[in-house]
Amino acid sequence: xxxxxxxxxxxxxxxxxxxxxxxxxxxxxxxxxxxxxxxxxxxxxxxxxxxxxxxxxxxxxxxxxxxxxxxxxxxxxxxxxxxxxxxxxxxxxxxxxxxxxxxxxxxxxxxxxxxxxxxxxxxxxxxxxxxxxxxxxxxxxxxxxxxxxxxxxxxxxxxxxxxxxxxxxxxxxxxxxxxxxxxxxxxxxxxxxxxxxxxxxxxxxxxxxxxxxxxxxxxxxxxxxxxxxxxxxxxxxxxxxxxxxxxxxxxxxxxxxxxxxxxxxxxxxxxxxxxxxxxxxxxxxxxxxxxxxxxxxxxxxxxxxxxxxxxxxxxxxxxxxxxxxxxxxxx
Numbered sequence: 001x002x003x004x005x006x007x008x009x010x011x012x013x014x015x016x017x018x019x020x021x022x023x024x025x026x027x028x029x030x031x032x033x034x035x036x037x038x039x040x041x042x043x044x045x046x047x048x049x050x051x052x053x054x055x056x057x058x059x060x061x062x063x064x065x066x067x068x069x070x071x072x073x074x075x076x077x078x079x080x081x082x083x084x085x086x087x088x089x090x091x092x093x094x095x096x097x098x099x100x101x102x103x104x105x106x107x108x109x110x111x112x113x114x115x116x117x118x119x120x121x122x123x124x125x126x127x128x129x130x131x132x133x134x135x136x137x138x139x140x141x142x143x144x145x146x147x148x149x150x151x152x153x154x155x156x157x158x159x160x161x162x163x164x165x166x167x168x169x170x171x172x173x174x175x176x177x178x179x180x181x182x183x184x185x186x187x188x189x190x191x192x193x194x195x196x197x198x199x200x201x202x203x204x205x206x207x208x209x210x211x212x213x214x215x216x217x218x219x220x221x222x223x224x225x226x227x228x229x230x231x232x233x234x235x236x237x238x239x240x241x242x243x244x245x246x247x248x249x250x251x252x253x254x255x256x257x258x259x260x261x262x263x264x265x266x267x268x269x270x271x272x273x274x275x276x277x278x279x280x281x282x283x284x285x286x287x288x289x290x291x292x293x294x295x296x297x298x299x300x301x302x303x304x305x306x307x308x309x310x311x312x313x314x315x316x317x318x319x320x321x322x323x324x325x326x327x328x329x330x331x
Contacts, residue, residue: 002029003049003120008039008065009081010057018052021113028120036060043073049123050116052103054081055089063093070098074225075126077119081105114194121191122222129185129226141184144191154271159183161267161308164315168307169263175231179260182235185228186264189219189236213248216240234258239265242299262301266292266308269300285312 005028009015015032022030031046033039036059039051051069055062066078080093080102093099100122101115128140141155162183166176193215197208204212220237238252238261245253257265273288283291289309296302 002027003123004029004031004046005116005120006031006033006039006042006046006048006051008033008036008051008053008057008062010034010054014054014081018112021109022116025113025117028116036062036065039065040068040072043069043076048073048076050077050079050119052079052081052116056083063089063098066093067098075123077123079103079115079119081107118192122218125188125191125222126226129188129223129228132228137181138184141188144188154275155184155187157271157275158186158264158267161270162264164311165263165266165304165308168311175260178229178231179235179263181228182232182260183264183267185219185223185232186236186239186268187215187219188222189215189217192218213240217249231258231260235261235264237261239268241265243301244298247299257301259304262304266300266304269295270308 005022007015007018007022007030009018012034015034019030019032022028031042031048033042036053036057039053042048043051051066053062053065057065062080062082066080069076069078077100078098080099082089082102083105091102094102100119103112103115125140125144128136138156142152145152145154159180162179163176166179171179193212197204197211216237216239220233223233223236235258238250238257241247241250241252241257241261243254243257243262245251270288270292273283273291274285275282289312292300292305293309296305
């Protein structure tokens with residue numbers, strides 16, 4: 001089934017211009033509305049994945065329309081078209097959660113198409129997460145990994161390492177289940193990060209890093225909207241926080257970081273060190289162990305690092321860990 005995108009603008013040439021850009025995209029069906037009232041009528045009748053609305057329209061403004069759409073169809077991803085003069089309003093709408101993205105007029109064609117495609121991807125993720133089926137969740141995580149071929153298998157390996165730690169700590173089964181799902185989905189916010197940033201073999205600049213630093217927030221927003229557990233949301237949101245308070249997105253420290261996120265952070269860093277990335281080859285296990293040990297009390301929780309290194313020494317081989325975690329079941 002194609003994703004339905006609803007375009008709303010009181011100027012017909014704007015609607016037609018954007019429609020011409022989107023009809024060339026696979027898997028997208030376009031609807032058009034010349035007013036907010038017409039758009040609300042279509043939302044009531046159609047399953048709309050993405051709505052793109054101008055802000056300055058006669059009668060009801062775009063932000064008011066998108067706020068009402070949020071109440072009627074909460075899964076519909078909302079994008080605001082705005083003029084430069086309306087930039088502060090757009091930012092306020094994003095910060096309040098009313099809008100997923102905004103596009104400034106006159107728009108860049110490639111950016112507009114990419115933004116709509118990312119919004120459709122977000123809609124798909126929300127609907128898939130809400131099902132809460134194990135096979136679907138893992139399949140979704142693997143699909144997200146396709147944006148970055150260097151992370152293929154990353155979510156499964158992180159889950160295996162994190163479950164190894166959770167078992168050693170004697171955490172209850174419900175916590176371990178959330179840790180497994182949270183590990184699979186910890187990078188789901190990367191659906192909003194352009195692939196040219198993820199796959200940049202020359203490293204990333206400060207501006208690109210600011211984009212990457214938003215992915216935990218984007219992912220947590222999606223998980224909340226899909227009504228995932230608080231533990232899963234916390235893993236997605238806080239897995240890049242550092243024990244010394246220098247991480248992102250919130251710069252919280254120590255035990256203020258939920259324990260499940262601290263567990264996944266250790267697993268995530270270890271797997272990142274031992275696998276190839278666009279900008280460097282993976283390290284040996286011995287080299288990675290040395291680095292993990294050096295991060296105790298700085299980036300990583302020292303007690304969790306100690307448990308991890310002890311268990312890693314006791315067990316043998318990543319493949320065995322993956323099998324023990326039950327991550328290679330048929331799906």
